[in-house]
Amino acid sequence: MAGTLAILERHLTIYKRNWYASVFSSFILPVLFVISIGIGVGSYVGTVDGWEYLSYIVPGVLASGAFQTAIGESTFPVLGDFKWSRAYHAMRATPLRIKDMIFGWQLYIQIRVFIASVIFLVVSAIFGAVHSPWVVVTPLICALVALATAAPVSAFSAGLENDSYFALLFRFIVIPSTLFAGVFFPVTQLPLLVRPLAYASPLWHAVELCRAAMLGTPPPWPVAVHVGYLIVLAVGGLYWADRAYSKRLKD
Amino acid sequence: MTQEPLIYARDLVKKFGDFTAVNGIDLEVAPGEAFGFLGPNGAGKSSTMRMIGCVSTPTSGELRILGMDPVRDGSRIRGRLGVCPQLDNLDPDLTVFENLTTYARYFGIPRSEGRRRAAELLEFVQLTEKADGKVEPLSGGMKRRLTIARAMVNEPDLVLLDEPTTGLDPQARHLLWERLFRLKQAGTTLVLTTHYMDEAEQLCDRLVVMDGGKIVAEGSPRHLIDTYSTKEVVELRFGSDTPASYVDKLEGIGDRLDPLPDRLLLYSADGEGAVSEVHRRGYTPSSVLVRRSTLEDVFLILTGRTLVD
Ligand SMILES: Nc1ncnc2c1ncn2[C@@H]1O[C@H](COP(=O)(O)OP(=O)(O)OP(=O)(O)O)[C@@H](O)[C@H]1O
Ligand SMILES: [Mg+2]
Numbered sequence: 001m002a003g004t005l006a007i008l009e010r011h012l013t014i015y016k017r018n019w020y021a022s023v024f025s026s027f028i029l030p031v032l033f034v035i036s037i038g039i040g041v042g043s044y045v046g047t048v049d050g051w052e053y054l055s056y057i058v059p060g061v062l063a064s065g066a067f068q069t070a071i072g073e074s075t076f077p078v079l080g081d082f083k084w085s086r087a088y089h090a091m092r093a094t095p096l097r098i099k100d101m102i103f104g105w106q107l108y109i110q111i112r113v114f115i116a117s118v119i120f121l122v123v124s125a126i127f128g129a130v131h132s133p134w135v136v137v138t139p140l141i142c143a144l145v146a147l148a149t150a151a152p153v154s155a156f157s158a159g160l161e162n163d164s165y166f167a168l169l170f171r172f173i174v175i176p177s178t179l180f181a182g183v184f185f186p187v188t189q190l191p192l193l194v195r196p197l198a199y200a201s202p203l204w205h206a207v208e209l210c211r212a213a214m215l216g217t218p219p220p221w222p223v224a225v226h227v228g229y230l231i232v233l234a235v236g237g238l239y240w241a242d243r244a245y246s247k248r249l250k251d
Numbered sequence: 252m253t254q255e256p257l258i259y260a261r262d263l264v265k266k267f268g269d270f271t272a273v274n275g276i277d278l279e280v281a282p283g284e285a286f287g288f289l290g291p292n293g294a295g296k297s298s299t300m301r302m303i304g305c306v307s308t309p310t311s312g313e314l315r316i317l318g319m320d321p322v323r324d325g326s327r328i329r330g331r332l333g334v335c336p337q338l339d340n341l342d343p344d345l346t347v348f349e350n351l352t353t354y355a356r357y358f359g360i361p362r363s364e365g366r367r368r369a370a371e372l373l374e375f376v377q378l379t380e381k382a383d384g385k386v387e388p389l390s391g392g393m394k395r396r397l398t399i400a401r402a403m404v405n406e407p408d409l410v411l412l413d414e415p416t417t418g419l420d421p422q423a424r425h426l427l428w429e430r431l432f433r434l435k436q437a438g439t440t441l442v443l444t445t446h447y448m449d450e451a452e453q454l455c456d457r458l459v460v461m462d463g464g465k466i467v468a469e470g471s472p473r474h475l476i477d478t479y480s481t482k483e484v485v486e487l488r489f490g491s492d493t494p495a496s497y498v499d500k501l502e503g504i505g506d507r508l509d510p511l512p513d514r515l516l517l518y519s520a521d522g523e524g525a526v527s528e529v530h531r532r533g534y535t536p537s538s539v540l541v542r543r544s545t546l547e548d549v550f551l552i553l554t555g556r557t558l559v560d
Contacts, residue, residue: 006356013353014344086340092306094357094405095330251267251307 003096007104008111010087015108025072026116030065031123034058037184049186051215058129059138059210060183062120066113066142067203070150071174073109075166078157082248092249102241106150113146114139124214132216141213145206148230151237158244177201182208205229255318256281257409257440258303263312265298272298274464275312280442282408285435287451288444289546290461291556296444297337299461300413303442304334317408330358333402337413337444339394341386347397348373348382351404358405365404372400376430392423399430410434412443416450428453448546462554472546479552480544481506483522487515487529487536497534504528509551516548 034054042053049056081087091101117139124130156169176197180190181204187195198204205226212219219226258280265273273295280286288296301307303316305325314321316328342350348369355365373379376396381389389397395415402410415431416424431454435441445451451458452472460468460475468475485505489497494515498508505519519525522541529536550556 002359003357006353006359009356010342010345010353013349017344085343086338087342087344089336090340090342090354091357093304093329093332093334093336094354095326095359096357097326249306251265251301 003100004103004107007091007096007100008107011104011108012111015112022112026065026069026112027119030061030116030120033061034124034127034129054127055129055131055215056211057184058124058127059214060207062117062124062138062214063142063145063203063206063210064178064181064183065116065120066146067149067177067206068174069113069116070109070146071153071169073112074105074150074153075157075169076163078105078154079160079163079166082158083161088245088249098242098245098249102151102154102238102245105154106147106238109146109150110143113142117142130214132214134213134216138210138213141206141209144227144230144234145202148202148206148233148237151234151241153237155237155240155244158241158248173201177203182211202230202233254282257317258286258442259313259315260303261313263299263302263314264310265295265302265307266310271464273302276459276461276464276466278459278466280409280440282440283438285441285443285454285456287442287455287458288461289446289448289451289458289550290444291446291554294461295464296461297413298464300337300411300442300444304332304411305329330405331408333405333407333410335395335398335402335410335412335415337417339398341394341397341401343386345386346383347378347386347389350386350397351401354401355404360405368404368406372403375403376400377426390423392419392426395419395423395427396430399427403434407439409440409442412441414444414446417446424450448550451546460550460553462556467553468549475546475549476544479549481518482520482544483518484542484544484548485517485519485522485525485529486538486540486542487517488513488538489515489534490537500532500534501529504532507552516551518544518548518552 037053037057039054045053047053088101121130121135121138153169180194181187181198181201183203187198187204190198208219208221209223209226211217256279258278260276260278262275262277263273264271264275276299288299290296298307302309302314302321305316305321305328308322317331319328321328342353345353351369351372352362352365355368356362360368373382376399378393378397378400381393386394386397399412399415412431416427419427428450431441435454441454443454455472457471458469458475459466468479470478487494487497494513495510497515498510501508501515501517505517505525507518509516509518517525526539526541
């Protein structure tokens with residue numbers, strides 16, 4: 001535990017110096033997004049599932065922000081600390097354990113996601129997009145989707161020799177997820193054949209849970225199934241990360 | 252007094268797939284010793300150091316560090332080691348000072364104590380005025396000094412230095428040697444690898460010569476020279492003639508003749524006497540240098556190759 005916190009401290013020390021670099025993508029962009037799509041585009045769209053468009057997309061943008069941060073922080077930064085700065089190799093020569101390295105980074109991502117989620121929720125509330133007291137569980141959902149995404153993606157990054165695979169990851173997983181995992185329109189509008197792809201994405205489950213919590217409606221599948229799927233990804237991802245980090249750092 | 256060795260290895264082997272990098276070596280390093288691995292590229296020095304540093308698992312053989320088992324107690328052992336790896340891995344996102352304080356946290360050292368040690372160590376390696384700067388603009392020698400300072404932050408019982416001065420200019424090397432010598436004087440156990448004879452002679456009480464994953468000789472620098480070489484070496488050059496063509500002609504002078512591409516080495520207890528004999532046989536080398544034997548000669552005699560290509 002002390003080791004995990006020592007590593008978290010390193011990441012926060014660096015973040016304290018560079019935080020402004022992520023202000024736009026983490027805080028300003030999602031807010032601009034809500035304003036332009038919710039209010040601008042929304043007036044053309046009318047209602048979706050009986051809700052005005054702003055209320056419909058806000059939970060999706062919230063979950064999607066957590067997902068994006070998780071992806072962003074578990075790709076280049078992880079590969080970089082293995083390959084370029086070799087920070088993980090430096091840690092490896094100390095009493096720190098590989099689990100500390102994994103948890104330290106995940107904890108850092110959690111903090112980033114939590115701050116961004118809370119700011120976004122406050123802005124959403126001001127715009128009247130919060131309709132249920134269940135909104136208080138949305139930071140937990142964001143935490144869960146961040147872990148379910150960042151753990152396996154960190155494991156993937158830890159096994160790479162160069163960054164060319166990231167382009168594929170972004171093109172074939174991140175962008176389609178963001179567009180088709182129920183953030184902007186219900187997955188039921190997708191052709192039957194491609195719907196399973198949305199169901200496979202951790203983002204869809206988080207979007208539906210956040211939407212249910214913020215609108216006070218039941219999610220399409222039982223809550224236990226949505227949450228269970230994310231937990232399976234998170235636990236599986238952590239296990240894979242342990243394997244990948246160990247393989248990279250042991251001899 | 253019987254003190255347990257800090258490093259104890261028996262028949263230690265490291266394989267990478269089918270390739271054997273370390274091929275059955277025995278080692279014992281006592282507390283307070285300055286111990287060196289001398290050897291050419293690919294000899295297996297770093298592979299050995301990484302096993303000692305508990306970051307690489309031995310393929311077979313016995314290894315005990317500080318009396319503990321590296322596989323079971325790796326984390327505890329690493330807590331008492333200071334490591335300067337062959338490739339610098341300083342944290343480029345942190346300042347010089349933060350590199351030390353952050354590293355101190357990895358060892359569970361309290362923040363205020365970490366800051367105190369960081370300031371003291373920067374003083375020791377003469378980098379105080381760089382404390383708040385980034386790592387990237389530092390010169391190679393400064394980075395190396397910072398890496399060594401970082402290795403000292405946990406007040407280690409054993410310091411591992413993998414080629415501490417490779418790639419540095421002579422002035423930077425001398426500064427580093429002086430700092431390492433002070434550590435040695437203070438009783439810190441040093442284990443280092445090097446390609447450089449002068450480095451081994453300056454810093455090591457005892458060393459092993461490694462070649463092809465094996466230890467080919469062991470002893471103090473003086474002992475190795477006395478055992479394997481002669482007191483003096485004569486370096487003869489013959490203009491544009493190939494040195495090898497003189498081996499037959501000079502046969503019998505001194506104890507041994509070694510033709511190198513550019514010069515002929517003649518090993519003899521009496522260098523001047525050997526030179527007279529060369530002249531008496533009617534040969535006039537274009538240049539003659541009589542010098543004391545060095546570890547370089549020992550290496551050449553043991554392996555048939557020069558150490559630095
Ligand atoms: N991770 C690895 N995978 C495969 N082969 C390796 C690995 N590490 C080292 N080797 C090989 O093992 C041999 C010994 O390497 P090692 O780095 O121990 O040599 P060295 O004595 O430190 O050489 P140098 O003076 O160049 O640093 C080399 O042939 C090297 O290619
Ligand atoms: Mg090496």
